[in-house]
Amino acid sequence: MMRWSFRRPGFWQLVFALILGVGLYSTVVRFTGGLGASTALSDAFPWGLWIGFDVLCGVALAAGGFTLSAVVYIFNVERFRPIIRPTILTAFLGYALVIVALLFDLGRPYRIWHPLVMWNPHSVMFEVAWCVMLYTTVLALEFSPMVFERLRLERPLRILHALTVPLVILGVILSTLHQSSLGSLYLIVPEKLHPLWYSPLLPIFFFISAIALGCAMPIFESFLSYRAFRKRLEIELLADLGKVIVVTLAVYLVLKIQDLAGRGVLSRIVEPTYEGRMFLAEMLLGVIGPILLLSLRRIRTDHFGLFVSAVLVVLGFIMNRLNVSITGMEASSGVSYFPSWTELSVTLMIVALGFALFGAAAKYLPVFPEKERLPAPTLVEPPAVAVLRRPWIGTTPLVLILGGLFFIGAMGSAYSGLQHRERALATAPASEESEPEIADGLERFEVPPDVTFPQGEASPGPVTFRHASHLNWERPNCTICHHEPFRMLKAFGSVTASPARDLHDERHCGRCHDGRTSFSVKEECTACHRP
Amino acid sequence: MGDKRGLLFDATLCIGCGACYEACKERNQLPRTAAHFLDDRLSDQTYTVVKRRGGRFVRQLCMHCEVPTCVSVCPVGALEKTATGPVIYHEARCIGCRYCMLACPFGIPKYEWRKILPRVRKCDLCADRLAAGRPPACAEVCPTGATRFGDRQALIEEARARIRTHPQKYVPRIYGLEEVGGTSVLLLSDIPFERLGYRTDLLSEPLPLLTWQVLQKIPNFVAVGSVLLGGIWWITNRRREVQLRERQQREVREPSAPESADPSHEEP
Numbered sequence: 001m002m003r004w005s006f007r008r009p010g011f012w013q014l015v016f017a018l019i020l021g022v023g024l025y026s027t028v029v030r031f032t033g034g035l036g037a038s039t040a041l042s043d044a045f046p047w048g049l050w051i052g053f054d055v056l057c058g059v060a061l062a063a064g065g066f067t068l069s070a071v072v073y074i075f076n077v078e079r080f081r082p083i084i085r086p087t088i089l090t091a092f093l094g095y096a097l098v099i100v101a102l103l104f105d106l107g108r109p110y111r112i113w114h115p116l117v118m119w120n121p122h123s124v125m126f127e128v129a130w131c132v133m134l135y136t137t138v139l140a141l142e143f144s145p146m147v148f149e150r151l152r153l154e155r156p157l158r159i160l161h162a163l164t165v166p167l168v169i170l171g172v173i174l175s176t177l178h179q180s181s182l183g184s185l186y187l188i189v190p191e192k193l194h195p196l197w198y199s200p201l202l203p204i205f206f207f208i209s210a211i212a213l214g215c216a217m218p219i220f221e222s223f224l225s226y227r228a229f230r231k232r233l234e235i236e237l238l239a240d241l242g243k244v245i246v247v248t249l250a251v252y253l254v255l256k257i258q259d260l261a262g263r264g265v266l267s268r269i270v271e272p273t274y275e276g277r278m279f280l281a282e283m284l285l286g287v288i289g290p291i292l293l294l295s296l297r298r299i300r301t302d303h304f305g306l307f308v309s310a311v312l313v314v315l316g317f318i319m320n321r322l323n324v325s326i327t328g329m330e331a332s333s334g335v336s337y338f339p340s341w342t343e344l345s346v347t348l349m350i351v352a353l354g355f356a357l358f359g360a361a362a363k364y365l366p367v368f369p370e371k372e373r374l375p376a377p378t379l380v381e382p383p384a385v386a387v388l389r390r391p392w393i394g395t396t397p398l399v400l401i402l403g404g405l406f407f408i409g410a411m412g413s414a415y416s417g418l419q420h421r422e423r424a425l426a427t428a429p430a431s432e433e434s435e436p437e438i439a440d441g442l443e444r445f446e447v448p449p450d451v452t453f454p455q456g457e458a459s460p461g462p463v464t465f466r467h468a469s470h471l472n473w474e475r476p477n478c479t480i481c482h483h484e485p486f487r488m489l490k491a492f493g494s495v496t497a498s499p500a501r502d503l504h505d506e507r508h509c510g511r512c513h514d515g516r517t518s519f520s521v522k523e524e525c526t527a528c529h530r531p
Numbered sequence: 532m533g534d535k536r537g538l539l540f541d542a543t544l545c546i547g548c549g550a551c552y553e554a555c556k557e558r559n560q561l562p563r564t565a566a567h568f569l570d571d572r573l574s575d576q577t578y579t580v581v582k583r584r585g586g587r588f589v590r591q592l593c594m595h596c597e598v599p600t601c602v603s604v605c606p607v608g609a610l611e612k613t614a615t616g617p618v619i620y621h622e623a624r625c626i627g628c629r630y631c632m633l634a635c636p637f638g639i640p641k642y643e644w645r646k647i648l649p650r651v652r653k654c655d656l657c658a659d660r661l662a663a664g665r666p667p668a669c670a671e672v673c674p675t676g677a678t679r680f681g682d683r684q685a686l687i688e689e690a691r692a693r694i695r696t697h698p699q700k701y702v703p704r705i706y707g708l709e710e711v712g713g714t715s716v717l718l719l720s721d722i723p724f725e726r727l728g729y730r731t732d733l734l735s736e737p738l739p740l741l742t743w744q745v746l747q748k749i750p751n752f753v754a755v756g757s758v759l760l761g762g763i764w765w766i767t768n769r770r771r772e773v774q775l776r777e778r779q780q781r782e783v784r785e786p787s788a789p790e791s792a793d794p795s796h797e798e799p
Contacts, residue, residue, distance in 0.1 A: 184745050476546055
């Protein structure tokens with residue numbers, strides 16, 4: 001899809017330019033109008049799409065990088081080496097784009113460095129900040145050989161080569177911490193996040209699902225790079241990744257069921273509620289569907305089958321993160337959140353930038369070994385593993401039917417969930433609005449003391465202000481007079497008549513003593529001025 | 532008696548006069564935000580409100596938790612629990628991540644969404660007035676004693692005494708004594724607290740414990756993890772080296788063997 005040609009802009013270039021244009025416009029809106037003008041966020045819903053998708057999903061893009069580099073460099077499983085570089089590139093881009101997204105989302109983006117010097121080790125966000133900074137550095141170092149190789153710089157290459165294993169170990173540790181800590185972020189909202197997602201195991205669920213995504217992304221990317229750059233698909237390798245996905249997701253599924261059952265909320269999966277249906281959709285799309293598809297050898301060893309399964313994993317993963325950050329938080333917030341077009345277009349721009357940068361890197365840097373390029377691409381390749389007997393149904397139709405079934409099932413479930421959304425948001429307790437009984441309090445109502453104003457020149461007599469006679473005893477409301485200029489916290493005596501301040505004017509006594517609300521200051525002088 | 536201060540709000544005494552609301556606006560120099568104060572809600576320009584709930588008047592304001600969730604979640608320490616009770620905000624540190632808003636179990640911190648350089652806004656229990664030995668503005672102006680300021684322990688005794696003296700009137704519970712580990716703001720009521728709009732399903736231990744249980748394991752995880760991974764690498768690498776050497780020796784003995792390209796010689 002990234003077939004760059006500078007002579008004539010193709011379809012994808014035009015789409016990219018359009019996304020970039022709208023995104024840049026939204027960027028201007030964001031940084032000139034503030035978060036209020038550019039997002040659908042509110043006090044009740046402070047985290048939206050930029051955190052739920054850009055950050056939570058962007059970080060998980062790096063999971064492939066750390067999983068595979070651990071497998072290759074630590075466990076010395078050499079077979080996976082050919083797909084190491086694309087995953088490192090993906091991870092690096094993922095983190096770089098997370099930082100871009102954070103610059104949009106933070107209220108004060110120019111202070112993004114503050115966690116470096118202002119520490120709070122009790123904060124998960126502090127851990128997240130440090131993981132982002134350190135792991136971006138590690139990924140930059142892991143990525144840099146591709147640049148140095150291209151520039152033929154031997155010395156830095158040798159230094160980096162010597163550093164490989166410590167870097168990989170550091171990367172695996174940081175990444176494990178980071179993937180799980182994104183789940184830990186939500187550990188502190190047990191009363192806000194819906195019980196289908198809130199769990200003490202959140203960090204573990206985030207970590208495991210990130211590994212599944214980390215294995216699905218290379219499959220997804222290999223397919224796209226194959227279409228774009230005619231890069232040969234490492235089908236046996238990718239099929240093995242498919243197996244890893246099945247195992248990872250199966251562990252995830254078992255843990256999830258145990259966790260839900262242990263907390264006594266298993267039955268809420270099938271309840272026809274907003275959250276129940278969205279949860280079901282997420283599980284069908286990202287867990288059960290891929291497990292089933294990838295368990296079938298025919299599908300696992302088929303390019304198209306692998307690709308469809310990987311897409312399901314990716315979509316299910318995104319849905320999970322959005323469910324945790326948005327769906328599961330809506331009911332307790334009492335408001336419904338849907339991202340504004342500005343949020344959507346910025347996110348789209350960041351995703352498009354990711355694709356473009358990946359494409360550019362794949363074109364200009366030694367991401368894929370040169371020898372793997374094949375001359376002629378065909379759209380659908382025959383299965384790499386020879387099929388001994390003719391199956392009753394072709395692999396592609398089978399993939400389409402099964403994949404489509406899970407996709408449609410999930411979408412149907414999500415649609416049905418959205419039908420219940422209104423009800424989920426209306427669960428705020430409707431308090432009966434009976435008339436307040438204020439008799440109890442009135443017994444102890446201490447009316448502030450009377451204030452006598454000194455008699456001015458030409459005044460018929462001193463004025464004594466009595467709170468008691470200025471009160472509506474049925475419905476006392478201090479804010480009527482006390483907003484301006486009769487402030488409460490100053491000594492009341494400071495409000496005195498002077499040539500500059502006539503208390504008769506419409507900002508003082510005259511405000512209500514105007515002949516309509518009460519008798520006018522222009523008549524009945526002795527009503528107030530009592531000699 | 533400690534040096535911890537607090538507020539005791541008694542819903543049975545509140546007459547909904549709005550004095551606390553107005554005094555708060557005045558002390559914090561906030562603009563008018565609603566035609567009638569009872570219709571207002573907490574925002575970046577309103578740090579306390581009086582609501583009509585269940586036939587009573589009830590205040591909403593920062594509870595100034597004993598172990599505040601907002602303080603624990605802030606990555607840069609922009610929120611601080613002071614020794615005397617107030618939870619205060621250090622504007623110059625805040626990066627605007629809004630985790631405090633997400634995490635607060637009472638939904639108190641509000642954001643200046645309309646500003647280019649926004650701040651988190653909330654009640655600070657008039658920390659400057661407290662330091663000068665004066666009560667918070669809201670407590671100073673309350674005409675009925677519905678909002679009382681004092682030593683937190685003394686207020687708890689006072690609340691217990693009120694419940695003891697009027698057992699048929701009060702709900703036998705002081706809200707804020709145990710909720711999320713206790714709060715500096717305490718509530719009394721004659722109707723169930725959930726009818727006043729206060730959550731009664733909150734945990735009784737501080738919420739920061741939930742994340743701290745995980746965070747405190749990090750140093751161990753890093754140490755054990757690094758050693759473990761390093762060890763695995765050492766073993767698997769050694770095995771690979773041995774295999775390589777054996778293969779080379781075989782090739783020396785049988786020169787006709789096909790040359791096997793080992794990809795492990797490539798750089799990362």
